[in-house]
Amino acid sequence: MAVSIDPADYNVRAKSVRGPVPVFDRSKHAHVIENCHCYLCQVEVGPKSKHCSACNKCVANFDHHCRWLNNCVGSRNYKLFLHSVISALLGVCLILVVASYVFIEFFLDPTKLRTDKHFLEIKKWKLRIARGKKGD
Known part of the structure; x- marks a missing residue:
């Protein structure tokens, strides 16, 4: 169950466009997420969201990326x-x-x-x- 649930932030899951993720330009922004906006996912995210480099998506209440599950652990699947x-x-x-x-x-x-x-x-x-x- 912990693997089957997508832990991504609500706005990332709701975004209908699934295209290539843009390349992050450090000359324009110091961090991937600034002021609750992810420049890679191009969506507004929650204040506790972080962008996972392994999954390449923003995860709500990001804890870690689990190698054993090959999935991020966040608020949606933490209990599982x-x-x-x-x-x-x-x-x-x-x-x-x-x-x-x-x-x-x-x-x-x-x-x-x-x-x-x-x-x-x-x-x-x-x-x-x-x-x-x-x-x-």
Whole structure:
């Protein structure tokens, strides 16, 4: 969801003309956005908007451009971005808990981990062989 939502400023999204973005001339303007006007997007933007050089568009409440999502994080998708980060962290924690359990059980009682019917058959077979040798 965080990837599918366009975080661009409202005026950038509302602009119907999709042509090549003009080249920014630093001799005319010191910054891309001055007085809430973006000279690259050619629109009026909000006071907290910033122009992303990777996406080449103005983003409302710009936080950062996420490489993993290949999308900017702004006010429209910030909560969804946090949800994706939290779910990834929970997934990593779950994997660590399961791996720790398996690692500890391997050293405490490895037979608990071997519940497949093939392992049970091998265990019974080894017990029969051990009983047969004791009887000799």
